[in-house]
Amino acid sequence: MTDRICQRWGPVHGGAHAALAEVVATEATIAHVWGDGNRAVGSSNNTAFLCPNSEGTVHVRARRPHGGRATWVWDVDMTDDAGRLCATSRVTIAVRPRY
Numbered sequence: 088m089t090d091r092i093c094q095r096w097g098p099v100h101g102g103a104h105a106a107l108a109e110v111v112a113t114e115a116t117i118a119h120v121w122g123d124g125n126r127a128v129g130s131s132n133n134t135a136f137l138c139p140n141s142e143g144t145v146h147v148r149a150r151r152p153h154g155g156r157a158t159w160v161w162d163v164d165m166t167d168d169a170g171r172l173c174a175t176s177r178v179t180i181a182v183r184p185r186y
Contacts, residue, residue: 104145104165105134108176111149112161116180119154124185130158131179143168157182 109129116127146166153160163176 104136104140104174105132105176107145107147107165108132108134108149108161108163108174108178111147111163112159112176112178112180115149115151115161116154116159116182119159120182121185125182126185127159127180127182129178130181132176133178134174134176136174138167138171138173140165140167140171140173145173155182 109132113127113129120127144167146168147163148166149161149163151159151161159180159182161176161178161180163178164172165174165176167173
């Protein structure tokens with residue numbers, strides 16, 4: 088964690104959690120669809136903030152409940168070093184041809 092992603096009073100900014108969740112979901116989708124000539128772009132991101140994460144490392148775990156032809160959905164959990172759930176996101180990724 089660095090000051091660049093934290094609010095002035097210490098905890099990680101919610102926007103950083105949301106961006107991290109979307110990056111993880113997008114890159115995980117790309118890893119599966121790129122070889123078929125597709126790309127992946129964020130379509131929706133709903134992030135809930137549960138407890139502050141103000142030191143150490145943000146740990147991310149993503150699970151894909153849906154992986155279709157045009158849309159993938161990811162549940163992304165972000166925890167602190169103690170394993171506390173700090174933020175959780177439901178991210179929808181659109182799968183489109185690369186052209």
